[in-house]
Amino acid sequence: MYTFDYQRPDEAQAAVAALSANGDAKFLAGGQSLLPTMRLRLAQPSALVDVTRIASMKTITLDGGKLTIGGAMCHAQVASNADVKRALPGLADLASRIGDRQVRERGTIGGSLANDDPAACYPAAVLALNATIVTDRRRIAADDFFIGMYETALEPDELITAVEFPLTERAGYEKFRNPASHFALVGVFVAKLADGVRVGVTGAAPSVFRPKELEAALSKDFSVASARSVTISADDLNDDMHASAEYRAHLIPVLAGRAIERAMSFSA
Numbered sequence: 001m002y003t004f005d006y007q008r009p010d011e012a013q014a015a016v017a018a019l020s021a022n023g024d025a026k027f028l029a030g031g032q033s034l035l036p037t038m039r040l041r042l043a044q045p046s047a048l049v050d051v052t053r054i055a056s057m058k059t060i061t062l063d064g065g066k067l068t069i070g071g072a073m074c075h076a077q078v079a080s081n082a083d084v085k086r087a088l089p090g091l092a093d094l095a096s097r098i099g100d101r102q103v104r105e106r107g108t109i110g111g112s113l114a115n116d117d118p119a120a121c122y123p124a125a126v127l128a129l130n131a132t133i134v135t136d137r138r139r140i141a142a143d144d145f146f147i148g149m150y151e152t153a154l155e156p157d158e159l160i161t162a163v164e165f166p167l168t169e170r171a172g173y174e175k176f177r178n179p180a181s182h183f184a185l186v187g188v189f190v191a192k193l194a195d196g197v198r199v200g201v202t203g204a205a206p207s208v209f210r211p212k213e214l215e216a217a218l219s220k221d222f223s224v225a226s227a228r229s230v231t232i233s234a235d236d237l238n239d240d241m242h243a244s245a246e247y248r249a250h251l252i253p254v255l256a257g258r259a260i261e262r263a264m265s266f267s268a
C-alpha cells in the first residue's frame with residue numbers, strides 16, 4: 001500500500017463535496033473491491049472518503065409499494081432484514097449467497113453497483129426488478145445505469161445514496177457460482193412484474209443484460225418448461241478459462257428455470 005488521506009463524513013453532501021474538491025479521491029464502502037485494486041496499484045487515489053457512517057445511507061424502508069435500501073447497507077444486513085425477506089424474498093436470498101460471511105459483512109449494495117463487476121449478483125436483480133438507483137443528484141433507471149464492463153452512468157463524484165425496488169409478484173435468482181469466490185459464472189434473476197417478466201443475466205457477457213427472447217417466453221408462460229424451451233445465442237458472450245460462450249449460453253435458460261423454482265418457493 002501507499003499513503004493516502006482518509007475521511008469519514010457523517011453526511012452524504014459532505015462526502016460528495018470532499019470528492020468534488022479532489023478529483024483524485026474515491027468513495028470507500030467496505031473496500032471489498034477498491035482495496036485489492038489499490039494493493040495491485042491499479043488505483044492510486046490520494047484520498048478515500050468512507051461512506052459507511054452516513055446514517056441516511058444505512059436504512060431500509062418498505063413504503064408505498066416500494067422497498068428502499070440505503071447505499072451503504074452491507075449484504076448481510078439486506079439478507080437478514082425482515083422487510084426485505086417479506087417484501088422481496090428473492091433479493092434477500094441473493095444477498096445471502098454473495099461471497100462468504102466476511103464479504104457479506106463488509107461489501108455494500110452501493111459499492112457493488114458502482115463497481116459493476118461483470119460477474120456481480122446485484123446488477124442482475126436491479127435490472128430485472130426495474131429498480132431505480134438514487135444518487136445525491138438524480139434518479140437513474142436500471143435500464144440506463146449499466147453501460148459496460150465496470151462502467152456505469154455515474155459521474156466520478158456521484159454517490160449512490162439508495163436503491164429503490166418496486167415490489168413484485170414473484171422474483172428469484174440462481175447462479176452457477178465460481179467455487180472460489182462465489183461470483184457468478186452465470187447468474188439469472190427473474191422477476192414477474194404487473195406488466196410482464198423481466199430477466200437480468202450477469203456473468204455471461206461484459207455487462208449485465210436482459211435476454212429479450214427469455215423475457216418474451218416467460219411473459220407468456222412463467223414456468224420452468226418455458227424457460228428451458230428458449231435457446232440463447234452464444235454470440236457476444238464471454239469465452240474464457242472458466243467456461244466457453246456456448247456453455248454460458250446453455251446455462252442461461254437452465255438457471256432461469258431454477259430461478260423460477262426459487263421464486264415459486266417463496267410464499268406469495
Ligand SMILES: Cc1cc2nc3c(=O)[nH]c(=O)nc-3n(C[C@H](O)[C@H](O)[C@H](O)COP(=O)(O)OP(=O)(O)OC[C@H]3O[C@@H](n4cnc5c(N)ncnc54)[C@H](O)[C@@H]3O)c2cc1C
Nearest residue numbers: 029030031032033034099107108110111114121160182183
Ligand atoms: C472474495 C470475494 C468474493 C465476492 N463474491 C461476490 C459474489 O458472490 N457476488 C457478488 O455480487 N459480489 C461478490 N463480491 C463483491 C463484493 O460483494 C462487493 O459488493 C464489491 O466488492 C463492492 O465492495 P464494497 O461495497 O466494499 O465497495 P468498495 O470496494 O469500497 O468500492 C467499490 C467501488 O465503488 C465505489 N463506491 C463505493 N460505494 C459507493 C457509493 N455508495 N456510491 C458511489 N460509488 C461507490 C468506490 O469508490 C469504488 O470505486 C466478492 C468480493 C470478494 C472480495
